[in-house]
Amino acid sequence: MAGNLSTPGASVASRVFALLAAFDAEHRALSLxxxxxxAGLPLATAHRLAGELVGLGGLERRADRYVVGRLVWDLGLLAxxxxELRQVAAPFLHDLYAATHATVHLAERAGAEVLYLDRLSGRATVPVVSRVGGRLPLHTTGVGKVLLAHAPDDVQRAVLADLARVTPYTITQPGRLxxxxxxxHREGFAQTVEExxxxxCSVAVPVRHGPDGQVVAALGLVVPDLRRGRARLIAALQVAAAGIGRSLPAEPSSPGGLPLSESSR
Amino acid sequence: MAGNLSTPGASVASRVFALLAAFDAEHRALSLxxxxxxAGLPLATAHRLAGELVGLGGLERRADRYVVGRLVWDLGLLAxxxxELRQVAAPFLHDLYAATHATVHLAERAGAEVLYLDRLSGRATVPVVSRVGGRLPLHTTGVGKVLLAHAPDDVQRAVLADLARVTPYTITQPGRLxxxxxxxHREGFAQTVEExxxxxCSVAVPVRHGPDGQVVAALGLVVPDLRRGRARLIAALQVAAAGIGRSLPAEPSSPGGLPLSESSR
DNA sequence: AGGTGGGTTCCGCTCAGTGGGAGGATCGGG
DNA sequence: CCCGATCCTCCCACTGAGCGGAACCCACCT
Known part of the structure; x- marks a missing residue:
């Protein structure tokens, strides 16, 4: 991985991705x-490349802003x-939503963060910051705590060593977390309260899979209040999580692995 | 935009996208x-570029196959x-699903095809070929017919001039279609029967928006049989479509369909 | 007017990219 | 066991695609 992209030695491909990766959830549209x-590129270079990407469908131009293009959306859906997990889980997420009308989350751990794989939200009764494809800290979310509890030691250590404060209620003391x-581990669920x-607030349970009960994901609900009906929510979650785990294909396949369809023309 | 990518004159960017665009719904994993x-590239070139893309996160290597990388998934979700439409529509789609337990579709027109923006399907009772991000012909689907009925003349003409047969029931006579x-237009909904x-079978209604009632999308249901309960399905669809239209922000942030000529794929 | 801050265009130098071809690994059939 | 087929990896000398500083344009300020 070369250093500065504007110095010679950087490949065109890396520059292309630098341009694309310049977008994120907070920057969905960018001026040149x-x-x-x-992207760390000289203006003239960015201009030329961006223009080329627009022609290829990788970017789109909206007035004087660039946005990620449709082609990338298309391709992303093929990733x-x-x-498999999302497909299998979808109906269970619906069931959960129908039963609770809370915001439903399906998430996995990606490094030291939660990666939201799917989300169902009714008309927002609660402010929810998650986003499909979005990442949030492990220690501030219900699904995050579940995933963290079942993460390898080194991940736990790394996360516990740096507990960023997000709200006044965020847990920042390693001991407490x-x-x-x-x-x-003991009770089989995690919760957060305005953290x-x-x-x-949120509750979440692990989705286990296979004979060894490997935790492959977490399933969570976000609600305005946990004081009432928490037991009911947990019960619903556990039923759904069990159903998902049972419905997953036996093969412990590579992460996200799936019918690797046949190749060739 | 140039023809053969392996001839000099093709830009690196175009080669990168050629590699990415080599993937589609039927080819989610490809050998080198x-x-x-x-992609239309010499083996050595593809090898080198693909390797580079793997390093950048644009592709991923699974055993001896390449697949679209996580970065692209991430980015695609930003497109x-x-x-706006999908966000607003989501709860209505849930409602529809809850009410009918049929497969629910939200689609817009992209050129001379339907582009599926969202889909809810319970445990498959009916074989459904659609896929979020997938495209299907306008004349063989419920949502497609709705969108076609409200498409500009030139699009209608182009589509009517070439009605491909998909099943024995596909309508291929321009007059009938x-x-x-x-x-x-007269009745406010479209249907298909094994086409x-x-x-x-499917029923679909337009989603209208704004003072002029512009058709911005279509909402459809897929069921095994329309002979019973069609009226009920249509009623549900119309309520949902009206709700979506009403909930959309005043200014449509992006044009509904793409120009017919554009062929980004 | 002059200034500022965006976007666009130009063009000659040069180094990144190219791809034919050699070589390796793996398989399976004779 | 060899041999051919198939797929992947690597090398390296040639070259034109890409680079980006600089000039320019334009809209909108003061």
């Missing part, structure tokens, strides 16, 4: 200048990001 | 040779492909 800056993680966003 | 062939499109896949 912003794009160049965020084997837990397709570690105790909570132990409880997750990610004010006014939002 | 297949990849090179489908402004009717985000034209008559049906008139009925769509796309055997054993599947």
């Amino acid at each position: 200048t912003a794009l160049a800056e965020r 084997p990001v837990q397709v 570690r105790e909570q993680l132990r409880r997750v 990610m966003s004010p006014g939002a | 040779t297949a990849l090179a062939e489908r 402004p492909v009717q985000v 034209r008559e049906q499109l008139r009925r769509v 796309m896949s055997p054993g599947a």
Whole structure:
């Protein structure tokens, strides 16, 4: 991985991806200048390349802003990001939503963050910051705590060593969080109370799979209040999680692995 | 845009996208040779570029196959492909599903095809070929007929001039289809009976928006049989479509359909 | 007017990209 | 066991695609 993209030695491909990767959830539309800056490319280069990408469908131009193009959307949907899991889980997520009318989350761990694989939300009764494809800290979300509790030691250590504060209720003391993680193991669920966003609480359970009960994902609900009906939510979650785990194909396949369809013309 | 990618004159960017665009719904995983062939690149070039893309996250290597990488998935989710519409529509789609337990579709027109923006399907009772991000012909699907009925003249003409047969029931006579499109306008809904896949019927209604009632999308249901309960399905669809239209923000952030000529794929 | 901050275009130098071809690995059939 | 087929990896000398500083344009300020 070369250093500065504007220095000779950087490949065109890396520059192309630098341009694309300049976009994120907070920057869905960028002016040429912003794009160049965020991509670390000279203005003229960014301009030429961006123009080329627009022609190829990788970017789109909206007035004086660039946005990610349709082709990328198309292609992204082909990426084997837990397709199997998401497919299998979808009906269970619906069931959960129907039963609770809460925001439903399906997530996996990606490094030291939660990666949201799917989300169902009714008309927002609670402010929810998650986004399909979005990442959030492990220690501030219900699904995150579940995943963290079942993560390898080194991940736990790394996360516990740096607990960023998000709200006044965010748990930032390693000791307290570690105790909570132990409880997750003991009780089979995790919860948060306004630790990610004010006014939002969550419960979550692991999705286990295979004979060894490997935790492959987490299933969570976000609600305005946990004081009433928590037991009911957990019960619903556990039923759904069990159903998902049971419905997953036996083969412990590579992460996200799926029918690797036949090749050739 | 140039022809053969392996001839000098093709830009690196175009080669990169040729590699990515070599993947489609039927080819989610490709061997190097297949990849090179489908991208129209010399093997050595494909090898080197693909390797580079793997390093950048644009591709992923699974054993001896390449698949679309996570980065592209991430980025694709940022593409402004009717985000607003999909977001607004989501709860209504759930409602529809809850009410009917049929497969629910939200689609827009992309050139001379239907582009599926969202889909809910319970445990498959009916074989459904659609896929989020997938495209199907306008004349063989319920949502397609709705969108076609409200498409500009030139699109209608182009589509009517070439009605491919998909099943024995596919309508291939321009006259009959034209008559049906008139009925769509008159009656406010479209239907298909095994015209796309055997054993599947569909109904669909337009989603209108704004003071002029512009058709911005179509909402459809797929069921095994329309003889019973069609009226009920249509009623549900119309309520949902009206709700979506009403909930959309005043200014449609992006144009409904793409120009007919554009062929980004 | 002059200034500022965006976007666009130009063009000659040069190094990144190219791809034919050699070589390796793996398989399976004779 | 050899041999051919198939697929992947690597090398390297040639060259034209890509680069980006600089000039320019334009809209909108003061």
